[in-house]
Amino acid sequence: MVLPSFKEFKALSLEEQIKIFDILFEHTDALVSLTLLSGSGSFDVIKLNSYNELVESVRTSLLRLIQDDDQYKLELSDIIAAHPKLGVPKEVQGTLSELSKLEQKNLNDTKNNTAEIKEALISLNEEYERKYKGLRFVCFVNGRDRQEIIHEMKQILESANTWNQEANRAINAMCDIALDRIRKL
Template identity: 35%
Template sequence: MPSLPAIETVPSASTEERVGVLDTLFEPCTQLHTLSVETLGETKFESYSALIDVVGRQLQSLYESRLESDQKWLNDILAAHPRLGEKKVDSEQSRNEQAQLNQGEPGEGEKLAKLNQEYEEKFPGLRYVVFVNGRSRSVIMEDMQRRIQRGDVQQEKHDAIQALCDIANDRANKLLAA
């Protein structure tokens, strides 16, 4: 099981240890490492929630940028999150979080895979990211369908940033309570 160091030790941690913090809270992603590892070494945080807020603001800055390179960078960070219902997930945390999505009615897995494909065709370079938070597969699929139909790529990026931060806060809370 992954763990988090005491928050007050993060700024003095090695680069590899700060990468580990980011990978534990978010998903392994070189672009996120490049964006945030230095900040984690330069900033004293009162809590993991404060650290996650800082990373969230960095992601928001990419979102607000008009530079194509920043938009690609953000897309790469958002796409580091595994597809919902995917069988092979590298992150132990994501595997545990998605475990309930791999249970459900017959045919739902295929429908979820189809929705993932539709989503990625509608929003090239993005991946559907949502804080599952105990919701059923059918509720998540309804949300996914609604977002596909909405068709607003900027809102998708905004929602995904919020979901990444919500997921990271949930992970931190669970790991610190363990």
């Protein structure tokens, strides 16, 4: 897949722009609603000049919504949970997008694909989702193996991060993933 030029993206119908968003961010109605459909001056695709600016505008818009009053907690949870669980077998989590499959490819090498490691990832994902209700652990894999992901998950689980801090971390990871996808497309 090749992304259209950003100038072409801006001229696309909303339906076609949403398809591009789905490629960059994983599909969620909440993301589309809070960005492309927001109607607010803080998110205006026409004023942007590149896909990188688009991703940074999404990042800024979403990070602004992380507040102590939890007004947007449900929407942020939906957006973050659109990303797949890392290293969890397909039969446990369902179908991955084509880009997610490619990004998680290194997680499936034989050295890091033992039953113990798979069980650890399933367990850590469950623990993370219990600690941070409504969130999913999202990180920029970028060629790292399962052992590195497990280490990062354990560090976060041992941290005193609040829900808002984890939502902030996950949104930044999600946007870093989108920037990487732009470079690869």
